[in-house]
Amino acid sequence: MTEISPRRLNRTLLTRQLLTERVTMPAAELIRHLVAVQGQEANWPFIGLWTRLTDFRTAELDALLRDRTIVRATMIRRTVHLATAADYRWLYPTVRPAVESQLRLAYYREAVEHLDHTELRTAGRNLLTGRTLTRTEISRTLAERFPTPYPERLPAALGLLTPVVHNPEAGAWGAWRNRRVSISLAEEWLGAPLDAPAPDTMILRYLAAFGPATVADVQSWSGTTKLTEVIERLRPRLRVLRDESGRELFDLPDAPLADADLPVPVRFLPAFDNALLGHKDRSRVISDADRARIAKIASGGVPMYLVDGFVHGRWDLDGDTLRVTPWHPLTPAEEAAVYAAAEELLPVVLPGGNGEIRITPA
Template identity: 45%
Template sequence: MIVLDNRALNRALLARQLLLRRHEMSAAGALEWLVGLQAQEPQEPFVGLWSRLAAFDPLELSKLVEERAAVRTLLMRRTLHVVTAADALALRPVHQSMLVARMWATLRRNLPGVDLAVLAAHGRPLFEGEPRMLTEAAREIADRWPGVAARDLGDALSCLVPLVQVPPRGLWGRRGAAHNVTLDSWLGRPLGQETPEAVDALVLRYLAAFGPAASADIRAWSGLSGLRESVERLRPRLRVFRDERKRELLDVPDGALPDPETPAPPRFLPAFDNAVLGFDDRSRIIDQEHRGLSVKGARFVLVDGRVAATWTVADGRLQVDPLRPLTPRERDEVAAEAAALAGLLGLSS
């Protein structure tokens, strides 16, 4: 069986994450291919697309959100993602049980005496009209559970009821509170169904955009458990490799496997980019000593395909802080990319 080392896996990841070169692709097409972009911070997905697409115009993504062709909703790992409208309707049912389970594991001590089905039944109508903030809406029914904080009830409702955060939140250069409305009422279409076929489709899309990858990587990215049945159903259709740790890696038949020596230009990643977070074993893109930064919201700079620096915005300037010594050539290439990003953000580099 073919063994893929970390450099081979790195170049495969960069190619499939649209980071090996900038692509002539629409923002909607990129969102679909990547299965969305993580979007806890509303402006971060714009940087993610800028690093991946040629001549990206941030207003293109804003327009998708304004026209309800893309939405911000809880999905993978109980985190906010911006996804196409079609994916929101198809993927939310697949993730629903996981979202509720993760919410309950976090909040059960804060929700004494709360029947989740009753909370969902009373909470859903609150979001079917005008968009509401979670805590604001929860206050209207909080008297049913004396002693339970409206904030916790609202947090629970974000998982129990499929919601979207509506504009102006998530628009380029705009600020807005997190007002929510039900997903189906916002899009005017019903949600799909959680079926084996829907789970299989999600696994295949992950492998196409992130693979080759182990089953543990699929679970880490999606937050879903019980994927063994899906993997076994799909196995006859998949390629199988090994990594240097002898883990079994699964892959779609036509997934790109570039030459490991393919040059990789510097790329600036936004906070919580799935190119880094989308694995249980992240060694193909980040050193173990820096892994903790990936869950703390650090923004990364890829140099030769790997995390080599972080970047921040302070006092109107874009600042790069290397995590390892950079060669003079690497410094020049990073500086050029930083200047281009600063231009997008209206900053000094």
């Protein structure tokens, strides 16, 4: 069984994530390749597409959301993602048990544990049939029938009980905070019923964009459990490698493995980028020590940048300043490359503005 080094895993991940060089590809095709793009903060997916595509324009993704080619909804890891409408139809049913399991969390339990979930689901579906409503409208109407100390949590709970999608404006390019979210029944929005769960498809598609990977990696990325049996069933169709610690890594048999010495450019990534969250063991792209730096704030999203393929620090938009914070020293050549990449990013995050770039000392 072939052993694969950490550096080769890094280059392979960057290649499959289309981060070694920008490509010419429609945005919808890229989202399909990545399976689902995390997007609870609406602007971050636009940065993730821009850093991978040669000619991406924000208007392209806005149009895909409006014409329903791309949908925004809760999916993998029980968080808001973008996916093609075709993929959502099988992906959501595949991860639905994990999504519904959130009802056991205190936030939802406090609001709905005393309510009949079947009645709440039915009432919510009746309310949304033929309509797109804001969370405030849903909360106000459902609270009249389902009294709770936390009526503002009812729309979110309903979204765990039945598949819903967000209105296009909630995911459009624009303000970085305070988006109004309206929701619709997924089947009505898509104009088609959802498909049966497809765990085999999910795993094979994941490996194409994130492999080679362990069972734990697939489970961490998807937010689901009990995938060992599925992967064992797929084993005859997969290539099996080992990492330096001896763990089995599964992959598609014809998927390319990149050269460990492949040159890679500086890349600025959005918070929650696929490349950063696609594995349980993320050491192929970020060290455990650097993950520990941001552990307390990671849930809020930390945009980072890569030098030589690995996370080197973070970046933030502070008013009109794009602030780069290295976690490790930069050579003069590396600093020049980081600055040049930041110059490319600046007009994207501050369109039409007169921003500046500041690199703080490591």
